[in-house]
Amino acid sequence: MQTLGTRNAPEMAPATATKLAGEAQQQRPAPDRPSVATRVARGMAFDKIGAIYVWALIALVFAIWVPDRFPQYATVKQVLNANAMTALAALSITIPLTTRTFDLSFAFTMTMAGVTTAHFVAVGSPLAIAIGAGIVVALLIGLVNATVVVVMKIDSFIATLATGSLIQALITMATGDTPIQSLRLAGPFSKIGQTELFGITLPVYYALVVALGIWYLLEHTATGRRLYATGFNPDAARLAGVSVDRLRFMSLVVSGVLAGVAGIVLASTLQSGSPTAGDPYLLPAFAAAFLGATQLKHGRFNAWGTIIAVLLLGTGTTGLALANAPQWAANMFVGVVLIASLAVTGIQRRQTTGRGRFSLARLRRASA
Numbered sequence: 457m458q459t460l461g462t463r464n465a466p467e468m469a470p471a472t473a474t475k476l477a478g479e480a481q482q483q484r485p486a487p488d489r490p491s492v493a494t495r496v497a498r499g500m501a502f503d504k505i506g507a508i509y510v511w512a513l514i515a516l517v518f519a520i521w522v523p524d525r526f527p528q529y530a531t532v533k534q535v536l537n538a539n540a541m542t543a544l545a546a547l548s549i550t551i552p553l554t555t556r557t558f559d560l561s562f563a564f565t566m567t568m569a570g571v572t573t574a575h576f577v578a579v580g581s582p583l584a585i586a587i588g589a590g591i592v593v594a595l596l597i598g599l600v601n602a603t604v605v606v607v608m609k610i611d612s613f614i615a616t617l618a619t620g621s622l623i624q625a626l627i628t629m630a631t632g633d634t635p636i637q638s639l640r641l642a643g644p645f646s647k648i649g650q651t652e653l654f655g656i657t658l659p660v661y662y663a664l665v666v667a668l669g670i671w672y673l674l675e676h677t678a679t680g681r682r683l684y685a686t687g688f689n690p691d692a693a694r695l696a697g698v699s700v701d702r703l704r705f706m707s708l709v710v711s712g713v714l715a716g717v718a719g720i721v722l723a724s725t726l727q728s729g730s731p732t733a734g735d736p737y738l739l740p741a742f743a744a745a746f747l748g749a750t751q752l753k754h755g756r757f758n759a760w761g762t763i764i765a766v767l768l769l770g771t772g773t774t775g776l777a778l779a780n781a782p783q784w785a786a787n788m789f790v791g792v793v794l795i796a797s798l799a800v801t802g803i804q805r806r807q808t809t810g811r812g813r814f815s816l817a818r819l820r821r822a823s824a
Contacts, residue, residue, distance in 0.1 A: 591716050
């Protein structure tokens with residue numbers, strides 16, 4: 457019996473070891489999870505949603521400065537309706553910016569798409585064909601930008617600035633610097649941008665839909681993770697199997713299409729095809745995008761941060777207008793916000809890189 461027991465002892469040792477290992481693993485204390493209060497406090501930290509606090513401060517200042525006009529529901533509607541186009545413009549450049557690709561031609565793309573659509577509406581084309589023509593033009597511009605930047609390897613800042621200049625030349629050549637106007641533009645086409653629901657114009661709802669789509673793409677899809685990975689470290693992203701060039705190419709195409717949609721909505725709002733319609737949105741859109749990158753996602757361009765930034769900028773410019781401030785005050789306000797947001801975004805990116813947030817291992821998981 458002793459011999460039999462001795463013979464069976466080694467066979468039971470692995471099972472015993474496995475059992476002991478399992479018990480040890482069960483007894484190992486789980487890592488402490490921050491309490492709900494701690495998570496809420498972190499989410500409400502100034503470096504996460506500082507723009508909301510600044511926005512509230514700006515609103516308070518103007519409520520005291522212009523107490524008879526600013527603190528009214530009409531002002532809320534004015535801020536939303538007047539800045540919906542800025543939101544659409546800023547959202548159109550958010551996706552390429554996640555890959556550190558600039559599209560400085562988006563304002564000219566807006567103008568070109570709006571002028572094209574207005575022309576087809578004015579000559580009596582069906583509304584669907586007119587809108588389709590504007591979107592096709594914007595798509596072609598996006599393809600040209602993507603080809604010049606990604607295929608020809610030209611810096612996106614210089615390349616899109618050059619294509620924007622070419623687009624402006626084509627617009628001037630086609631319109632003679634004269635807005636396209638027609639009674640047909642005041643018909644069904646105008647309803648795209650001027651219809652109101654509960655006192656809020658449709659472009660506000662368009663901006664919310666686009667923001668929701670971009671948010672889902674960036675935060676809940678593998679493509680979004682790859683876009684962020686490309687922006688933070690393109691070399692490591694390539695090593696991890698991410699198709700960096702394809703993502704940058706597609707981001708510029710999407711930017712062109714979204715800018716074209718914004719331009720069509722703007723033409724509908726103006727009831728004309730203005731050859732300079734998109735120009736005023738160049739600086740505010742970039743200011744909103746970069747300010748938005750300092751919010752919620754700590755140095756990452758994101759949809760809801762952009763929306764918050766648009767509302768902050770819109771509240772400031774609207775308040776200045778209600779206070780009868782000089783015309784240059786609004787431009788100065790936007791410029792100061794852009795410089796400050798660029799500085800903060802740069803600091804946050806350096807901090808993120810220093811912590812190794814986008815390590816090669818994480819990039820491999822993003823590309824899986």
